[in-house]
Amino acid sequence: MNPQDLQYTVEHEWIRTQGEVIRFGITDFAQDALGDIVYVSLPEVGDQLTAGQPCGEVESTKSVSDVFAPVTGTVTARNDALDDEPGVINSDPYGAGWLVEVAASGDGTQFLDAAAYEAHTAAL
Amino acid sequence: METTRCTPLFAWHTAAGAKMGDFAGFQMPLEYPSGTVTEHRAVRSGCGIFDVSHMGNLRVTDPAAVNRLLTNDVTRLAPGGLQYTLLATPTGGVVDDMMITRTGPTELTIVPNAANTEAVMAVLSAEMGAAVADESDQFAIIAVQGPASPRVLAGLGLPTDHAYMTAVTGEFEGAVVTVSRSGYTGEHGYELIVPADSAVALWEALAEVPEVTPAGLGARDTLRTEMGYPLHGHELTADIGPVEAMLGWAVAWDKDEFRGREALVERRAAAGGRRLRGIILSDRGVPRPGMTVRDASGAVVGETTSGTFSPTLRHGIALALLDRAVSPDDPVTVDVRGRQLAGTVVRPPFVAASPK
Secondary structure, X not given: OOOOXXXXXXXXXXXXXXXXXXXXXXOHHHHHXXXXXXXXXOOOOOOEEOOOOEEEEEEEOOOEEEEEOOEEEEEEEEOOHHHHOOOHHHHOOOOOOOOEEEEEEEEEOOOEOHHHHHHHHHOO | OOOOEEOOOHXXXXXXXXXXXXXXXXXXXXXXXXXHHHHHHHHHHOEEEEXXXXXXXXXXXXXXXXXXXXXXXXXXXXXXXXXXXXXXXXXXXXXXXXXXXXXXXXXXXXXXXXXXXXXXXXXXXXXXXXXXXXXXXXXXXXXXXXOOHHHHHHHOOOOOOOOOOEEEEEEEOOEEEEXXXXXXXXXXXXXXXXXXXXXXXXXXXXXXXXXXXXXXXXXXXXXXXXXXXXXXXXOEOOOOOOOOOOOHHHOOOOOOOOOXXXXXXXXXXXXXXXXXXXXXXXXXXXXXXXXXXXXXXXXXEEEEEEEEEEOOOOXXXXXXXXXXXXXXXXXXXXXXXXXXXXXXXXXXXXXXXXXX
């Protein structure tokens, strides 16, 4: 269910490393737990992120959840399409529902592979 | 007190994959796999069914005594008539809001909120002793809401043509079903009171109709918020009463006696205070209860009591208690976790209501 070629965090985010740039989003588990996502707040291009710190919000009809920066670095892209269609995160969390791309300049939080992440969610 | 209770439909909800959550001590469906927004839209455009069996069911056999307590006037109710009414506190707040139905010449049925059934029962039984009985466990309540609801019920052989805010009885597989033309969504709809042991059969028959979508408490909340309908614990509390919540129409001011009358008359006549209004956000974001509201000058003018994303308007909406000086069309900001989001004061409903 969770793509094998991605890495994951205990905060239910996925990470795709493309050279120096990493793209991240929230996992299928996270979107399902939140329910219908109706609003997304993302950092702007050029913003500095610090690994483990909140950098945005994903909000559903019933609750709000922080987005945590998985790495330290500079935002190089944000998924503007989510401003108008945040529900794409529900329908395609690992594809069109990506959140942010960051040029990493420092440490990341601890990453898990798909099997370790599934073990993590199974224990919740 | 703290043990979790289940409605007769609990097993159906879990088998259907509903996300369950605790609500007033009951395990209730928050949403089904279809999701809150889809369920919301189904009610606005077709037909949704809700399990609201957690709500109470009190049988009253002393109309005069209950009329000395509740704010509205049950003597105005013809047999089969429904009325929205309140049980106030002695200081002008609210113990609970509820629907009351005249089920017979000397018999009334009250449906209080799940969380308040015990409190309502305590006040009523202190006044009328054995003339009030808690029959909550004997019945399930299924709300059938939306423009397609008459067609759905007619297909099950249940009556549908009676007037808004009246109830008649029908029959389903040998069980007597009370069919009320009422609801909490703003749509044409019905609330079915059915013996607990017939609830599953009735629910399954409804759910099998292709145009019916089971809906959870998430959609129930977004639907009622779009209508500006109060929810006890938010727009009505021990402090916030009918005067503040703009529910003076549910108070029979000309009645000599009802609980809290003196305090309510005083609150009604007092200058100042706050009143319940709606706010539509123009900025993107979702307001939640307990957020600070400021006017254009930055002065605090009130606080939100409920807030959500309106699936119909695709904007954040809130109900808020605001200073009386604040009027519809005034610009305000809502403090959403430090972001000051712009919005406009409105008079609810946010979405045109068509319950009749």
